[in-house]
Amino acid sequence: MAILKPTLLTALAAMVTTTQAQSANPGVGSNPNAQGATDDVTPSTGPNGSEDWLNTGLTSTGWTPPYLALSSVLHISLSQFYATIGSPCAQYDQYFQSASSKYTIDPVILAVIAMQESSCNASAGGPTPGLMQVSCDNYPNGVCTDSIQDNVDAGTNYLKSQLDAAGGNAIQAFGAYNGWFTAGSGLNGDKGLTVDYPCSEEGRANGVPQNLDYLHQVLNGWLMGLDVYGDDAWIGTYRCDQNCDDGKVIE
Template sequence: MAILKPTLLAALASMAATTQAQSTNPSVGSNSKAQGATDDVTPSTGPNGSEDWLNTGITGDGWTPPFLALSDVLHITLDQFYSGIGSPCAQYDTYFQNASTKYTIDPVILAVIAMQESSCNANAGGPTPGLMQVSCDNYPNGQCTDSIQDNVDAGTNYFKSQLDAAGGNAIQAFGAYNGWFTAGSGLNGGKGLTEGSPCSAEGRANGVPQNLDYLHQVLNGWLMGLDVYGGDNWIGTYKCDQSCADGSKC
């Protein structure tokens, strides 16, 4: 019996996980407007474009987000999300629907953001509390409240503001929600977010290193109905513990 090398074993395990995840989630189809798009989700590609495309510039002179309109982003339906990995979010549907009406953002986008940010835990704490995990500056009157609707509205308001500032570019808006920045922001020597910035002295001074898997995980993971925090954590190629202690890239 031949002995498989560890690298081959890892590759086979990844392939098996990919196949299993695809078979249990609705088919969405690849986005013809996104470069490197594939019908199936793999560790580095998916229906909304490849990770390399979403992360354009990360390995060079800084993040230069390609353009993808929010209306062109592929995703499963809200019912599919609630009946699958997004089941913890279903109890907050009224809040997502209200914010959707107010800010004209699809409620499934809001539910996915809440799932990614807090696992849909309205009691999540920290400096950016609640479901949407945004700063108090985005609340009515710039002050945090105990209202779940205020929290969802604050997160939606912030996402919409970033979408408008990016000229409708969903990739840039999703990145901004996670603290990504482009050239001209004044950070990282005036460059956009780079592969080395999360764990640089400046990167550490500005908080927890940003996960460079983020865009791929959101656009090709959560929005496809895959559990990025659970059995589908193989999605993405930048793996680290976000403490900069393990020597890997975030």
Template sequence: MAQYATHYLILATIIRLAGAQSVDPGIGINPEAQGATEDVTPGAGPNGSEDWFNTGLDGDGWNPPFLNFTTLYHINRPAFYAGAGSSCEQYDSYFQIGGDSHGIDPTILAFIAMQESSCQADAGGPTPGLMQVSCDNYPNGVCTDSIQDNVNAGANYLRSQLDQYGNNAIAAIGSYNGWFMAGSGLNSNKGLTDDYPCSAEGQSNGEPQNLDYLQQTLNGWFTGLNPYGDQSWIGTYRCQGSCSNGALC
């Protein structure tokens, strides 16, 4: 749907250079994003810097800046499916239906599915399937084995967060991963802080464990890179889902 289309970027030639990923020099950067760079580095990329996405994590709690969802820079689906998102191609029709039904670019649903489950429809856990959202977002609030129901549930939750936060992509996508702001009742009623995931409370809740989530998503999958594979250097917290050896997440 045109009103929800983002600025599509076809990242044609990707070259690994000195810890950064260079893309076609004619692409430019998202003019609405603070700290944006043409090259994807561990802490920045076309949609802004990780420090900006994570505003407040090293202080009183996450205070997401505003980035309009409709301005997000990303590659198109054919380019994504031809590279890092190849495992998502088989579910394209589901993303199309879910996206069209909720006013969301289907390509973005594919990016989120890669971040959440590596596009594995049989991914388990308390939030199963491709989109890894709670059963509350399914029809009648009950999880089913339907792939379409799963994708629709993810699209429904993302749409609800976009509506709640005035189309703020950073707030909505962070919330998709369980990030929270002041007033949630968690972390002494503060927003998410970088010492929360490995605190006793954070570990008992089990989420959010990945403080690199926004960087990996908005400057990783969105640009056709694979933070779980060859581009595992994307992100500055180096989250491994473990709190051992001084890790934060």
């Protein structure tokens, strides 16, 4: 029997520790409607499907979102979210509940989007202000206001419009919320979003590069109660740098 040298034992132990550190079990099981779904969240998989499945076509012919109904998306409860990483969102619960009733979308989905988009900062600025970070076109009468409820309603209205346009497909709707697009949009030679698009001349002209880990981070990170901006930043395989300074979107 071969005897492992101490240096090799140390390296193997480090590999095991790294693997354990880069996985988490949210305790929600795995989604039978999602390909590549796993009970544990890893850099490339999770309860709502693998990143390769969520990003179908991104590395070749263009993003072709698979179908996953919003009603079948797995997630932790709203109380669990508020008790953990979503604690900054709890103060806005009344607004999420109101929009949920108006648009029939689970309030935990809305709170998670607010956390991902603005870290639940109602004062977040930019061209898409507030909690939900959507354009003023989605506000009542198409005009931004200082109302937190208007802001949450605007974000929920946009998400609902994308769900309706996608026939209820949560993957396509969430992608659209982050600026992802499918074939037929007229962009990228009408192909849909691809890995090389964000830092192309056309992609740069259309603003900040899309986060290519977005779907995996939302569906298998934020919705599982994991802090993608903090301790759980290991979720995702593209590691989009969001600036194209090095001419690419993969570190």
